[in-house]
Amino acid sequence: MDTINQLFTAFSSAWQQADVLFLVGFGLFFLAVWFLPSLLALAFNRQHLGKIALLNIPAGFSWIAWLALLVWAVTGKLSNRLAAKARLKPVL
Structure with a gap:
C-alpha cells in the first residue's frame, strides 16, 4: 500500500510541475493515438x-x-x- 501511495505522490507532483506546452502536446498525442x-x-x-x-x-x-x-x-x-x-x- 505504501508503494502505491509513493507512486501516486510522484505522479501528482510531476503532473503539477508540467507546463502548458507539455500538457497541450500530451493531449494532442493522446487524441492522435486514440x-x-x-x-x-x-x-x-x-x-x-x-x-x-x-x-x-x-x-x-x-x-x-x-x-x-x-x-x-x-x-x-x-x-x-x-x-x-x-x-x-x-x-x-
Whole structure:
C-alpha cells in the first residue's frame, strides 16, 4: 500500500510541475493515438470511415476492440481487391 501511495505522490507532483506546452502536446498525442484507426481509415479506407470513427470512441477503452478497428482501417481496400480478384478467376 505504501508503494502505491509513493507512486501516486510522484505522479501528482510531476503532473503539477508540467507546463502548458507539455500538457497541450500530451493531449494532442493522446487524441492522435486514440483516434489512430480513424486517421488510418481516412487514408486507406474511405468507404467505412464513418463506421470506424463512430466505433473508435468506445473502442479506445478496450485494447482488443481498438486493435480490431486498426486492422479494419488498414485492410479495408485490400479486402475489396482480394474479393474482386476471387470473383474474376474462373473455377475449372
